[in-house]
Amino acid sequence: MVxxxxxxxxxxxxxxxxxxxxxxxxxxxxxxGETLGLVGESGCGKSVTSLAIMRLLPQPAGRITGGTVTxxxxxxxxxxxDEMRDLRGKEIAMVFQDPMTSLNPVLTVGEQLTETLMxxxxxxxxxxxxxxxxLLEMVGIPRPATRLGAYPHQFSGGMRQRVMIAMALAxxxxxxxxxxxxxxxxxxxxxxxxxxxxxxxADFGTAVILITHDLGVVAGMTGRVNVMYAGFVVETxxxxxxxAHPRHPYTVGLLRSIPRLDDTRHEDLVPIEGQPPDMTVAxxxxxxxxxxxxxxxxxxxxxxxxxxVVPGTPIVTTGPGATHRAACWYPATDEEAxxxxxxxxxGGAA
Amino acid sequence: xxxxxxxxLRVEGLRVYFPIKSGIILERHVGDVRAVDGVxxxxxxGETLGLVGESGCGKTTTGRAIxxxxxxxxxxxxxxxxELAGLEGEAxxxxxxxxxxxxxxxxxxxNPRMTLGSIVKxxxxxxxxxxxxxxxGRVRQLLEVVGLNPGFVNRYxxxxxxxxxxxxxxxxxxxxxxxxxxxxxxxxxxxxxxxxxxxxxxxxxQGEFGLTYLFIAHDLSVVRHISDRxxxxxxxxxxxxxxxxxxxxxxxxxxxxxxLSAIPIPxxxxxxxxxxxxxxxxxxxxxxxxxxxxxxxxxWLRGRLGNPAECEAVDPRVRDLAAGHQVACHFxxxxxxxxxxxxxTGRGAPPASxxx
Numbered sequence: 001m002v003x004x005x006x007x008x009x010x011x012x013x014x015x016x017x018x019x020x021x022x023x024x025x026x027x028x029x030x031x032x033g034e035t036l037g038l039v040g041e042s043g044c045g046k047s048v049t050s051l052a053i054m055r056l057l058p059q060p061a062g063r064i065t066g067g068t069v070t071x072x073x074x075x076x077x078x079x080x081x082d083e084m085r086d087l088r089g090k091e092i093a094m095v096f097q098d099p100m101t102s103l104n105p106v107l108t109v110g111e112q113l114t115e116t117l118m119x120x121x122x123x124x125x126x127x128x129x130x131x132x133x134x135l136l137e138m139v140g141i142p143r144p145a146t147r148l149g150a151y152p153h154q155f156s157g158g159m160r161q162r163v164m165i166a167m168a169l170a171x172x173x174x175x176x177x178x179x180x181x182x183x184x185x186x187x188x189x190x191x192x193x194x195x196x197x198x199x200x201x202a203d204f205g206t207a208v209i210l211i212t213h214d215l216g217v218v219a220g221m222t223g224r225v226n227v228m229y230a231g232f233v234v235e236t237x238x239x240x241x242x243x244a245h246p247r248h249p250y251t252v253g254l255l256r257s258i259p260r261l262d263d264t265r266h267e268d269l270v271p272i273e274g275q276p277p278d279m280t281v282a283x284x285x286x287x288x289x290x291x292x293x294x295x296x297x298x299x300x301x302x303x304x305x306x307x308x309v310v311p312g313t314p315i316v317t318t319g320p321g322a323t324h325r326a327a328c329w330y331p332a333t334d335e336e337a338x339x340x341x342x343x344x345x346x347g348g349a350a
Numbered sequence: 351x352x353x354x355x356x357x358x359l360r361v362e363g364l365r366v367y368f369p370i371k372s373g374i375i376l377e378r379h380v381g382d383v384r385a386v387d388g389v390x391x392x393x394x395x396g397e398t399l400g401l402v403g404e405s406g407c408g409k410t411t412t413g414r415a416i417x418x419x420x421x422x423x424x425x426x427x428x429x430x431x432x433e434l435a436g437l438e439g440e441a442x443x444x445x446x447x448x449x450x451x452x453x454x455x456x457x458x459x460x461n462p463r464m465t466l467g468s469i470v471k472x473x474x475x476x477x478x479x480x481x482x483x484x485x486x487g488r489v490r491q492l493l494e495v496v497g498l499n500p501g502f503v504n505r506y507x508x509x510x511x512x513x514x515x516x517x518x519x520x521x522x523x524x525x526x527x528x529x530x531x532x533x534x535x536x537x538x539x540x541x542x543x544x545x546x547x548x549x550x551x552x553x554x555x556q557g558e559f560g561l562t563y564l565f566i567a568h569d570l571s572v573v574r575h576i577s578d579r580x581x582x583x584x585x586x587x588x589x590x591x592x593x594x595x596x597x598x599x600x601x602x603x604x605x606x607x608x609x610l611s612a613i614p615i616p617x618x619x620x621x622x623x624x625x626x627x628x629x630x631x632x633x634x635x636x637x638x639x640x641x642x643x644x645x646x647x648x649x650w651l652r653g654r655l656g657n658p659a660e661c662e663a664v665d666p667r668v669r670d671l672a673a674g675h676q677v678a679c680h681f682x683x684x685x686x687x688x689x690x691x692x693x694x695t696g697r698g699a700p701p702a703s704x705x706x
Contacts, residue, residue: 042541159632187568187570187609187613188628189404191629216615216616217614219617219621220614220615239618243619259572260617262615263575269575272546275511275513276541276543
């Protein structure tokens with residue numbers, strides 16, 4: 001069953017001297033219990049998309065200028081703020097990259113956890129405290145009853161992220177949005193946290209939106225993935241299909257530009273040429289065209305829609321049978337994807 | 351350590367401690383952060399040594415001590431036959447002409463009030479290289495070498511993207527034609543699509559100018575790609591040193607094995623069949639490192655061997671286990687590196703329907 005639906009979402013940031021076109025018509029759906037990756041580089045709109053879903057865009061600069069977000073039958077983009085506040089944490093919860101800035105430094109971890117439980121669950125202080133101890137234990141914090149009295153700065157980075165996960169899951173939300181949850185952590189700690197997220201969300205049946213720039217994390221954690229570039233979803237599909245048969249030149253570029261730990265042949269890296277896009281310029285044509293090795297004249301003028309890579313395939317938007325779609329006029333072939341560059345004469349089709 | 355005549359740099363018993371002071375008027379010395387606590391390695395001319403480890407392991411401090419941005423607390427740093435550890439003043443400046451550093455953060459390591467041209471020219475001026483006119487020419491040539499438009503000499507750092515700024519940092523490091531370049535996380539602040547541009551640039555420049563690199567990074571995939579040899583650090587010590595190939599195909603230190611198993615591989619088929627060793631707990635505090643082997647508090651092998659007392663009691667020395675393969679573990683013989691590695695990378699497991 002589809003839980004969350006994002007349709008034609010458009011987000012702008014208005015600053016004194018420019019308008020940032022952060023999200024430019026993003027659509028996707030999330031069904032119960034699935035894990036969706038949003039992958040892309042800084043500025044691609046992946047975090048802004050999640051903040052827009054939560055209606056937590058920085059004010060007053062950030063505004064949803066188009067599209068809708070629907071959770072079950074509630075249209076989040078139209079919900080009054082008090083109803084939205086009630087829904088945050090209870091139905092959709094979020095874990096951020098830097099746990100230090102998302103925990104209140106002057107309250108103990110126990111106070112922050114019990115506050116949530118008492119506000120949303122009408123628990124007594126004692127009940128909330130008992131539940132908080134159980135939650136900290138669940139996320140693997142040693143001596144949880146004692147640690148309730150500790151302040152965030154008394155925890156290590158990995159432990160703080162465990163506390164954040166305990167808070168996010170405290171109300172057993174249907175959707176967990178994890179925005180780069182392990183980017184600030186060391187790799188052995190990242191492995192612990194990802195393992196925890198994987199196990200807990202499976203136990204609770206929580207659907208997850210995992211936002212990351214790390215293709216390795218996406219490969220290990222998600223069932224489905226949206227690749228984002230310049231505020232657009234440029235390719236989507238099941239993780240297995242998308243990694244095995246990437247079609248969009250940007251996805252191909254990402255996969256060929258990072259070294260792999262298990263590469264035994266020392267393959268040359270194929271960098272993506274050029275620079276990240278200037279988001280203050282209104283998009284025209286394909287956003288990736290200026291950096292694309294497959295570029296043709298048409299790409300500069302017309303922005304392709306997200307269409308099935310096998311033309312005419314009926315579109316399934318969620319789950320393990322999701323349709324592989326790409327927004328590209330001249331998608332890469334398997335051979336080109338392995339090579340990392342076009343293998344065709346200029347002028348169009350392969 | 352094995353001797354070799356090709357060593358450009360030999361580090362022995364390097365210690366860098368940062369004192370912890372307490373009290374406002376009468377500062378008392380209450381302890382030390384033992385950032386680097388007895389490190390030995392050598393760097394051969396023309397090679398790339400990767401120095402990896404997690405935050406706080408001492409890899410950056412080691413790099414900075416070598417170019418003498420920090421004064422070593424103890425130990426020896428011999429560069430091209432000359433001892434650097436106690437060097438000061440003019441003598442140190444002369445040596446610095448042969449060793450340069452590339453920093454992690456291309457936003458913080460360039461003076462925002464200096465133009466691109468003056469940033470790249472500064473090392474030439476400091477070391478008195480060439481006439482003013484020759485310097486101008488050299489700057490333009492350097493910019494071309496690193497792939498920047500020489501017409502940009504009058505622009506300021508804020509006008510450049512992260513990747514371009516890192517190219518400026520590379521040009522500045524190469525200005526004085528150094529022998530050794532210490533690159534401290536040179537790509538980790540950059541976007542994924544830009545990282546390969548800088549990695550390829552560094553590889554090309556090494557070939558062109560015969561550079562020796564000490565490449566410091568936390569990302570093992572990157573280190574494996576660029577390094578000839580790799581040194582793995584843990585809490586101020588070296589745990590394992592070997593050729594890049596041996597570290598990745600046959601790691602012998604239990605920490606290296608766990609570290610490799612924790613690196614995500616961008617291939618869902620491999621991710622699905624590999625096994626992870628999830629280490630318990632956090633990295634120990636370098637103010638009070640654990641006694642004995644520093645890894646014993648988190649070691650998965652120790653548990654498997656029935657918690658031998660030796661790990662807690664005796665500090666393991668770095669031992670030669672194979673040609674050019676050194677390990678600091680009492681029980682490294684118990685680690686079947688290639689078998690462990692097959693498990694953690696999913697190699698050798700029944701092939702799934704994965705792409706090439």
